Amino acid sequence: MKDYSISGKTVERLSLYRRILLGRKKDGATHVYSHELAELACGSAVQVRRDLMSVGCEGHTNRGYDVPALIDGISRFLDAAETQGVALAGVGNLGRAVLAYVAWRQQKLVVKAAFDSDPAKIDRVINGCRVYSIDAISAVLAREKIMIGILAVPAEQAQEIAEKLISAGVRGILNFTPVRLQLPEGVYVENLDMTVSLEKVAYFTRHPGTADGGEVLPEN
Amino acid sequence: MKDYSISGKTVERLSLYRRILLGRKKDGATHVYSHELAELACGSAVQVRRDLMSVGCEGHTNRGYDVPALIDGISRFLDAAETQGVALAGVGNLGRAVLAYVAWRQQKLVVKAAFDSDPAKIDRVINGCRVYSIDAISAVLAREKIMIGILAVPAEQAQEIAEKLISAGVRGILNFTPVRLQLPEGVYVENLDMTVSLEKVAYFTRHPGTADGGEVLPEN
DNA sequence: ACATGTGAAGTTATTCACAGCC
DNA sequence: GGCTGTGAATAACTTCACATGT
Numbered sequence: 001m002k003d004y005s006i007s008g009k010t011v012e013r014l015s016l017y018r019r020i021l022l023g024r025k026k027d028g029a030t031h032v033y034s035h036e037l038a039e040l041a042c043g044s045a046v047q048v049r050r051d052l053m054s055v056g057c058e059g060h061t062n063r064g065y066d067v068p069a070l071i072d073g074i075s076r077f078l079d080a081a082e083t084q085g086v087a088l089a090g091v092g093n094l095g096r097a098v099l100a101y102v103a104w105r106q107q108k109l110v111v112k113a114a115f116d117s118d119p120a121k122i123d124r125v126i127n128g129c130r131v132y133s134i135d136a137i138s139a140v141l142a143r144e145k146i147m148i149g150i151l152a153v154p155a156e157q158a159q160e161i162a163e164k165l166i167s168a169g170v171r172g173i174l175n176f177t178p179v180r181l182q183l184p185e186g187v188y189v190e191n192l193d194m195t196v197s198l199e200k201v202a203y204f205t206r207h208p209g210t211a212d213g214g215e216v217l218p219e220n
Numbered sequence: 221m222k223d224y225s226i227s228g229k230t231v232e233r234l235s236l237y238r239r240i241l242l243g244r245k246k247d248g249a250t251h252v253y254s255h256e257l258a259e260l261a262c263g264s265a266v267q268v269r270r271d272l273m274s275v276g277c278e279g280h281t282n283r284g285y286d287v288p289a290l291i292d293g294i295s296r297f298l299d300a301a302e303t304q305g306v307a308l309a310g311v312g313n314l315g316r317a318v319l320a321y322v323a324w325r326q327q328k329l330v331v332k333a334a335f336d337s338d339p340a341k342i343d344r345v346i347n348g349c350r351v352y353s354i355d356a357i358s359a360v361l362a363r364e365k366i367m368i369g370i371l372a373v374p375a376e377q378a379q380e381i382a383e384k385l386i387s388a389g390v391r392g393i394l395n396f397t398p399v400r401l402q403l404p405e406g407v408y409v410e411n412l413d414m415t416v417s418l419e420k421v422a423y424f425t426r427h428p429g430t431a432d433g434g435e436v437l438p439e440n
Numbered sequence: 441a442c443a444t445g446t447g448a449a450g451t452t453a454t455t456c457a458c459a460g461c462c
Numbered sequence: 463g464g465c466t467g468t469g470a471a472t473a474a475c476t477t478c479a480c481a482t483g484t
Binding site (some may be wrong): 269 | 463464466468470
Binding site for chain 2 (some may be wrong): 005006008011015016019020032040041042078080082084086092093094096097098100101109147150171172173174178186187188190192193194195196197198199200201202203204205206207208210211217
C-alpha cells in the first residue's frame, strides 16, 4: 500500500467525505459525482477527485464513484487494521460531550477509558466508558494498548496530564485545552482551540470579504 | 488603519500570541523575543515577526518586543471597538463546556444568551448566561445586537438551528457539529469538527514522520 | 454531453538569507 | 553577538485547462 505523503488537510477531507458517504449510503445512494460530494463537503470537485485519487480510489466516467467502494477505499486508507483504543483525560462537561458523540461508535476508534482526578467520578461508567483515577493511567493504557489521548482537562493541568499520557504510552493527542503543549518530538498533537476559533469567527464576521472560508464553491 | 488582507491562519496565531502574552505579562515579563514567543506558540521566530509586522507591531533591536505594547497592538487589530455579543445554541455538555471556557476570559467577546429546546433548561442561568427558548431567538438577538453564534446542538438539528441563527441576524458561526452547513453566501462559518480531528490524530499517530504538525521548531 | 484524471499554472504560506542596528 | 525586518526563494496547496472515456 502506498500512503506516500498525504497532507493533513487531505486526511481531514477524507474523513469528512467518508462520513458524508456513510450518510448517502444510508439514504440508498449507490453512486456520487465528485461535484455532489464537493457541495456536501463545501469544497471543489477537482479537490475531491484529487483527494480520492491520492488514496487510489477510481470513479467511472459518466457514472461517478461507487459509494460502497469509496467508503471502503477511504477506510482502508484511514483506518488501522484493528480498532484503536483512545483514552480520555478529563470528564468535565467537555469530556462528557466527547463521550456522548456516538458518531465514532461504529468506527475503528473507541474511547476505552476515561480519567479524572475527582474521586466522585472514579469508577462511574459514562456512555459505556469507565472512569479511572489518574493514578491508574499507566496500568490501564498498557492493558488496553492505547496510543491515542484526548485532553479535556482544565488549562492548569493540561501540561502535566499530557506528560502523564505520554509516559503511559500515548503517541498522539487531541488537545482541547488552550495550552500549547511542550512535548518530546515524535508525539503528534492536534489542537482544537475554541477560544482562538471564536476570535477568528469574530474577526471575519466583522471583516467580511477578507475571509478564506465563508461558503464559496468554485466550479469544475 | 490598514487591515488589508490578513490570512485566517495569521488571525489564529495572533489570537494565540495575545493569550500567551497576557500570561507572560501576568508573570511580570516586560519584553519578549520573537524566538521566545515562537517556542511558546509552537511556531517559528520568522513567522512570529511576520505576523506581528502584518498588524503594524514593531520590536526593538536587541530588546525584543514590549509586552504591553504588543498586547495592545494585537488587540487593536483583533478586537472590535465595543464588546461583541455571542449567542450559544445548544446547552448540552458541549454548550456548558463553552460557557465555562469563555467565562474564564473576560475579553471583548461575551456570550450574552443561550438557547435550548429543552423546557427544563429554559430560564436557568448557567455561568452567568441565561437560557432562552429557541422561539425567542429573533427577539433576544435583536435586543442584544448579536451577530455571532456558536452551534453546539445535536447533529440532526444543526442545519435548522443554523438557519434560525442566520435569520435572527447572525453573520458568523462557530460550528461544533459534524454537519457541513449549507448557508447563504456572506455568512462566515468556522468548523470545529472533533470527529475529523480525532481521525486525523489517529492517522498521524500511526504514520509518524508524514505529519505536518508534531512539534517541530525550525530556527531563525 | 458530461464526468473523471492529471499536467501545468496559479495562488498562498513558510522559510532562507542577509541587511541594518544596538 | 544577537536581534529585528524583509526581499527572495522555496514549499504547499488549489485551481485551470484539457485529454480521455462512455
